[in-house]
């Protein structure tokens with residue numbers, strides 16, 4: 001069997017859903033399970049209306065809900081011309097009515113908990129999966145709607161829930177295998193799941209990719225296809241750099257680094273289940289179904305370029321903590337990381353010396369509580385509007401001179417580097433710059449590493465890498481770690 005996941009833009013309207021049906025029809029012999037996102041933009045708008053309701057602006061919230069209702073019903077009208085659409089229309093109306101009730105509840109209480117957020121957000125995928133399964137049936141696909149809340153089991157970490165794989169694998173197999181054996185095509189919403197008690201949860205924004213690989217791993221899929229609106233994974237963001245090009249084949253480890261460091265094409269956790277079962281993942285363009293896309297798999301051939309890709313992640317903060325030296329070096333670091341864990345803040349890059357530590361994290365985290373705790377450990381300051389640039393490539397390991405070329409290129413563009421890190425796995429070089437320098441940095445690096453002759457591969461020599469005892473200097477060089 002295979003898994004085919006269609007993202008928001010690949011089911012955004014009747015034309016897109018029809019294209020998706022054609023793509024599925026061509027793969028029926030491979031026994032697909034279909035996973036769909038909400039129609040493009042729906043999750044954002046459900047979130048906006050929930051927040052408006054929580055702030056007491058119920059009229060605004062209801063006003064946002066109206067076009068959503070019209071849009072879903074209109075798509076259904078066009079798709080269901082040939083069949084009685086009433087049962088589907090009723091289901092769609094019921095789902096939207098329940099959003100309306102929940103918004104009123106949120107407004108009455110003036111409170112939007114993560115649990116309620118999940119209740120509201122998962123409606124996007126409940127609607128799309130209902131509509132897509134009905135539309136597929138019109139095209140002669142024996143589609144069956146499967147409720148993801150009944151087969152993907154997670155913890156209760158609402159809005160960012162983590163799957164409990166033992167339960168999930170078992171129940172996915174129980175529900176989907178008989179359908180596949182009967183020649184049916186299960187259609188399920190991505191992103192949503194439920195706790196063991198059946199309370200709806202979501203897997204984090206963009207989580208439908210993750211749903212697809214969870215299903216693929218449970219059923220030992222031959223392949224997982226992520227259908228989207230871009231031609232695959234790219235050497236860098238084409239909006240920043242028009243000469244970016246498609247990557248043919250990329251390793252799991254490289255693609256994971258890219259997903260974590262800002263390549264928006266995949267949810268960061270997507271590859272975990274695929275790696276576990278060694279299942280290749282393809283990123284494909286639903287507007288050009290014949291084009292090759294990108295294959296992500298365990299072993300990728302050596303790339304012709306020094307790096308496989310460059311990712312950029314803006315909207316970062318750097319938190320610097322300088323020890324008061326009362327704890328000793330080890331105690332100090334432990335206390336800092338414990339504070340991060342307590343406040344559930346994940347660090348993207350870390351750089352340390354004996355007396356200070358700099359940690360880069362997403363600026364969308366609220367960090368007041370964290371800063372309060374860190375202030376007990378030393379002098380704290382926060383730098384805003386920073387970005388991480390990350391160059392990824394397995395073949396840089398053991399090569400001398402690569403970091404020098406990266407930073408020469410950056411220096412020639414007159415861009416200041418605040419912090420440097422090289423992953424212990426030596427498949428990436430990451431560094432922090434001002435947010436406004438990102439487009440220039442990406443263009444220059446892309447030109448240097450992808451548009452000119454590759455660097456020669458000289459002597460094997462360990463490239464820079466850091467240890468916790470390394471003395472800080474500016475820029476700081478150190479190993480990457482993840483906290484929380």
Ligand code: ASP
Nearest residue numbers: 037043191205206207208
């Ligand atoms: N609809 C969800 C989102 O926009 C999940 C997804 O599309 O992957 O985040």
Ligand code: MG
Nearest residue numbers: 007206265267
């Ligand atoms: Mg996505």
